[in-house]
Each structure stands twice: as C-alpha cells, then as structure tokens.
Amino acid sequence: MPKGGTVAELGEFGLIRAVTENRRQPPTTLLGPGDDAAVVEAADGRVVASTDVLVEGVHFRLDWSTPEQVGRKAVAVNLADIAAMGAFPTSVLVGLACPAETDAGLVKRITEGMWAEASGAGAGLVGGDVVQADQLVLSITALGDLRGRPPVTRSGARPGDIVAVHGRLGWAAAGLAVLHRGFRSPVTVANAQRYPEPDYAAGPAAAVAGATAMIDVSDGLLADLGHIAEQSEVGIDVRTDLLEVSRRLVDVGTALGADPLHWVLTGGEDHALAAAFPPFADLPEGWRRIGAVTMPDSGLTVDGKPYAGETGWEHWRRPQ
Amino acid sequence: MPKGGTVAELGEFGLIRAVTENRRQPPTTLLGPGDDAAVVEAADGRVVASTDVLVEGVHFRLDWSTPEQVGRKAVAVNLADIAAMGAFPTSVLVGLACPAETDAGLVKRITEGMWAEASGAGAGLVGGDVVQADQLVLSITALGDLRGRPPVTRSGARPGDIVAVHGRLGWAAAGLAVLHRGFRSPVTVANAQRYPEPDYAAGPAAAVAGATAMIDVSDGLLADLGHIAEQSEVGIDVRTDLLEVSRRLVDVGTALGADPLHWVLTGGEDHALAAAFPPFADLPEGWRRIGAVTMPDSGLTVDGKPYAGETGWEHWRRPQ
Numbered sequence: 329m330p331k332g333g334t335v336a337e338l339g340e341f342g343l344i345r346a347v348t349e350n351r352r353q354p355p356t357t358l359l360g361p362g363d364d365a366a367v368v369e370a371a372d373g374r375v376v377a378s379t380d381v382l383v384e385g386v387h388f389r390l391d392w393s394t395p396e397q398v399g400r401k402a403v404a405v406n407l408a409d410i411a412a413m414g415a416f417p418t419s420v421l422v423g424l425a426c427p428a429e430t431d432a433g434l435v436k437r438i439t440e441g442m443w444a445e446a447s448g449a450g451a452g453l454v455g456g457d458v459v460q461a462d463q464l465v466l467s468i469t470a471l472g473d474l475r476g477r478p479p480v481t482r483s484g485a486r487p488g489d490i491v492a493v494h495g496r497l498g499w500a501a502a503g504l505a506v507l508h509r510g511f512r513s514p515v516t517v518a519n520a521q522r523y524p525e526p527d528y529a530a531g532p533a534a535a536v537a538g539a540t541a542m543i544d545v546s547d548g549l550l551a552d553l554g555h556i557a558e559q560s561e562v563g564i565d566v567r568t569d570l571l572e573v574s575r576r577l578v579d580v581g582t583a584l585g586a587d588p589l590h591w592v593l594t595g596g597e598d599h600a601l602a603a604a605f606p607p608f609a610d611l612p613e614g615w616r617r618i619g620a621v622t623m624p625d626s627g628l629t630v631d632g633k634p635y636a637g638e639t640g641w642e643h644w645r646r647p648q
Numbered sequence: 649m650p651k652g653g654t655v656a657e658l659g660e661f662g663l664i665r666a667v668t669e670n671r672r673q674p675p676t677t678l679l680g681p682g683d684d685a686a687v688v689e690a691a692d693g694r695v696v697a698s699t700d701v702l703v704e705g706v707h708f709r710l711d712w713s714t715p716e717q718v719g720r721k722a723v724a725v726n727l728a729d730i731a732a733m734g735a736f737p738t739s740v741l742v743g744l745a746c747p748a749e750t751d752a753g754l755v756k757r758i759t760e761g762m763w764a765e766a767s768g769a770g771a772g773l774v775g776g777d778v779v780q781a782d783q784l785v786l787s788i789t790a791l792g793d794l795r796g797r798p799p800v801t802r803s804g805a806r807p808g809d810i811v812a813v814h815g816r817l818g819w820a821a822a823g824l825a826v827l828h829r830g831f832r833s834p835v836t837v838a839n840a841q842r843y844p845e846p847d848y849a850a851g852p853a854a855a856v857a858g859a860t861a862m863i864d865v866s867d868g869l870l871a872d873l874g875h876i877a878e879q880s881e882v883g884i885d886v887r888t889d890l891l892e893v894s895r896r897l898v899d900v901g902t903a904l905g906a907d908p909l910h911w912v913l914t915g916g917e918d919h920a921l922a923a924a925f926p927p928f929a930d931l932p933e934g935w936r937r938i939g940a941v942t943m944p945d946s947g948l949t950v951d952g953k954p955y956a957g958e959t960g961w962e963h964w965r966r967p968q
Binding site: 358359364365366367368371375376377378380381386387410412413415419421422424454456457461463465467471472474479481482483537543544559627 | 781785863
C-alpha cells in the first residue's frame, strides 16, 4: 500500500485538487481547472490544437524513466506539434487513466513533470480528467496561438527549397537501443529516450523566416520528410554529408554494433523540427541545412538514391 | 480474424485516413486532420476547452452498446461541458487507444458515432491519435466558442436565485439498473444509459437569459448542484414537488424495487444542464425551475432537509 495512499483513496476530486492547487497559470489562462471547461485566450482569432496519447509499456516505461520524465515527455511531444505549425503553446489538457491501486504520489510526480514542461514553454495545465483503467494512459491535448501568422503546414514545400532541421536527430533511437540492452549510460543518450527537449521557439522562428512547410520529427527524419514530400507533392533529397552524427552516437553505435547514421535518418521521438525554406532564406539560429526539395518524380532520396532500409516508425507496425 | 482487418493490419496512417477522409468540416475548421495540429476558428479571441476520458468496462460496455453509441457518448459528454459554459461547440479531437487485434471496422463504427454527434452539434472532428493499448480507451477534447459572452462558471450563484434544469434526469441511472439486471427494455430507458442526448443549444440560451452559474449534470443532480453550492459559496434547496419523475421511471422503479426519485436526484450520465438564474429571470424554453439558491449556511438540501443517501457518483468511489 503506497504511503501517500492510492488514487482510489484520494478520490477523483482530491487528486484533481492536489494536481492543480497553487499552480501559477500564464496570463492566457482566463479560467483554469475546476469548472466544466477551461477558457484560454486565443488572441488572433484561431487556435492550434493537437492530441497525442501515450501508453505505459508502449510509449514509456516506468522502470526506465522517472514519473517526472514521463510527464515531461507526454507534454513535450504535444507542444512540439504546436511549435511545428509555427505557433506558441498556450495550454495543455490532460486525460489520465490508471488502475485504482496506483500510488497517488506517482500520479502527482507525473503531473509535476507535465507542469514543468508546460510552464517552461509558457503554457498552463488548464484542465483534465482522471479515470480508472487497467493500464496507465496519458492523453494530452495542447493548444497554441499563431500570433497573426498563417500556420506552416506540411503541404507548402516547393522544388528548389532548402530542407533544414533544428534539434538533435537519432539520439532517442540510440537511447532506446542502450536501454533495451539493459544499460543506463551514457546518461545523455539514455535521457534522450526518456524525454525529448524540443526548443519550442524554433517553430515560430522558422515561420517568421518564411518556412514553406514544417513537421515535428516524431516518426523519424525520413518518414517525416516523406510526409512533407507526399503532402507538398514534391521530392526531397537528404545529404548525409550535411547531417550531424555526434561523436557520442558513433561511440554508442560502435559499442552496440549499430549504424549511427541509421539512427539519425530513421530514429523517432527526438522531436526535432524539419522544415523547407525558400532557396535564399536566411535560416534562423539553430537551423541547419540538410538537403533540398526536388521535383515530385524524384521521390524521397538520400544522397540522390532511394533509402534501402525502413524509413521510420509507424506505431502499429513497429517490430517489438 | 475480423473481415475488414485489424487495426494493426490497417496501420496508423491507414486508419486515420479511413476515419477522416471525405468528411465535411464546419466553416470553423480552418485546417483539419492530417497535419501536426489542427487550426480552428476562435472568433471571439478565447477558446473553451474540456477533456474527458472513457474506458471500456468502466464508462461503456460494447455488449450493451453499439460502437456508434459508444462514439456518440464519448463526444456528447465532452460537448455537454462546452454547452455548460454557455459556449457553442466548434471542434473535437480524439485520442483512441486499443489492442492491436481490434477489428478496424469497430474503430470506424465508433468514429462514425463521434462524427454524427459532433456534426449534429455543429462541430468538426479535427484531429486525433490512434495508439496501441491493452484496453479500449477514448479520450476526447472538445473546443467551443463563447461568441462574445462571458463564460457561465460554477461560482456565480447568489442567494435568491432560481435553480433550474434542462433535460432528463435519472434516466441513465434507471437504464444502468435495467442493463445490470440483464434486461434490454424499456429501450428508451436502456438507451438513456447507452448515450446521452444533450440539447447543446440550451447552454448558450441560459447564458443569454442571464444564468449566474451552470453545470453539466454528469455525476448526479445533487452532487453537481453541490459543486455549484461549494464554488459559489451558497446553499441550494431542491424541491421534489418540482422534479419531473416520468411515468416510465416509476414503472421501471416498481419493476426493479428501486426508488425512481433517487435516480432523479443522484443519477449521473444524463448530461442535463443545471443552472442558477436571477430571481425574476424568464427561463429559456425547456428550462424548468426545481429549487432555489439559499444562504451559505443552509448547505445543500432537498425540501429543506439534508439528503439522507449518497448524493451521486464519484468516479473512484463507485461501488461496483
């Protein structure tokens, strides 16, 4: 029996109180938790909205990650979607399902992580629901504000555009490989799997710089560039000599007998951003050119050739 | 093996396509499913947002309800929260977790019901996520627009206000009793448990009429009026002679040896609306006076006396 009691003992209302009391909401939260619904500022007359569901044993493991890291990850993957539209996060709603005998302290620690990630991005945790289920499931909805700019969709890339990325690639996949072998180090690599650290400001910065298409790299670089290529009806060529393969990934690849470039090209869950920019755009800080948008009939290529391996992760088809 | 294939066979992207293709979005959907996030109009510069999670075996049973009814219910309970703020629903986001071997046809039928309910309320299904889990879990987020009016919260009721309700009370509880005994009739009573039929327009109509506080009756009339009493720091007295106890509920009560008034006072899941109005307000169509707001020290009473039984349903403390 957990010392702080179970979720069932604390009860729905007790738990919601514990999670939401004494929290500082950002100014965009016009009405926070505790009513039938929250009210959030949407100053520009539109709201950007995205939902992701994370399931214990599928998207996270509590023997690999702390509850706080799980909470951070659940919020980060959603806020990254908001940033990928060129928008600023404003708020987060949390649906949490768990067994009745779950330690209430565990749930509180998960929500600590959620609050930390949301606050860091300028967003408030404005509402939610806590219900009983056989398994721990976290369902997050993030809202954001475009501040007067059009959204950057996946469909606007044009042949001749620069393809660029912001953030690390392949680290979460390397971390997964490390953790799967039962290792806990290198810690920076393992942590990359435990929770992503997106730079949310990089999305709006790309929008300001004129990005024609953008995507959150969640399934893997090639898979996600494939989404842009398909929805923009263009080809995309990635140049491996422009990809950063960190010394750390090379070391881990050597130790585990894996190809670090494959992680960079196909590893998901880093939540970097990938975007297309007009040919002569000045890339904003932190964005690195990695390729070019090509003609539609060229398809998705790496150094001019189709990629031989699996291009990424599709949820229902993953090997494990 | 289901004829139409399993969710795993169809794959994440195939399933999302099947669910979202060829759907008519309302004009408020500026960017629908298929990108990192949706963009929804929030014309008045604010957005109302609410999340509810429904778990198979806890909130619905597929041996009691059709998949379409489950989808309708999941959306309806969320849209009712939007209406209870006095807002108009604009959009719905869906998180769906289910086992890999789930019949893809079942998921499509659930989303048919979601679309039907959302469309009927003027809202679009604008985004979502489909992931693997041990159990079917539906997580819905609904967004709405206040159209320039302040939200009607739970905290504005004042002593002397009229207390009124809109919609049926006790029917879902009676339906639960019927279904638990293994009966399937009366169908209207059983269906009240399978899916609520909120009149979403009744919420904004109450706001226009000056409602001082409002709540979606999801936990039970007394429990939810208790939330208004607590958050408004008032007492509330319900007059049983003003409550409608339908002949149908009396018949079912007689057959099952249960008190139909108890269902009306404490049954959840009908998603009626309860509200306080100023003393001389003209109640909008369909709203019925059932009591009055009293002084804070009076507490929550029925015919002037504290209610003897359980006042409603708290998720983690339900008996079953």
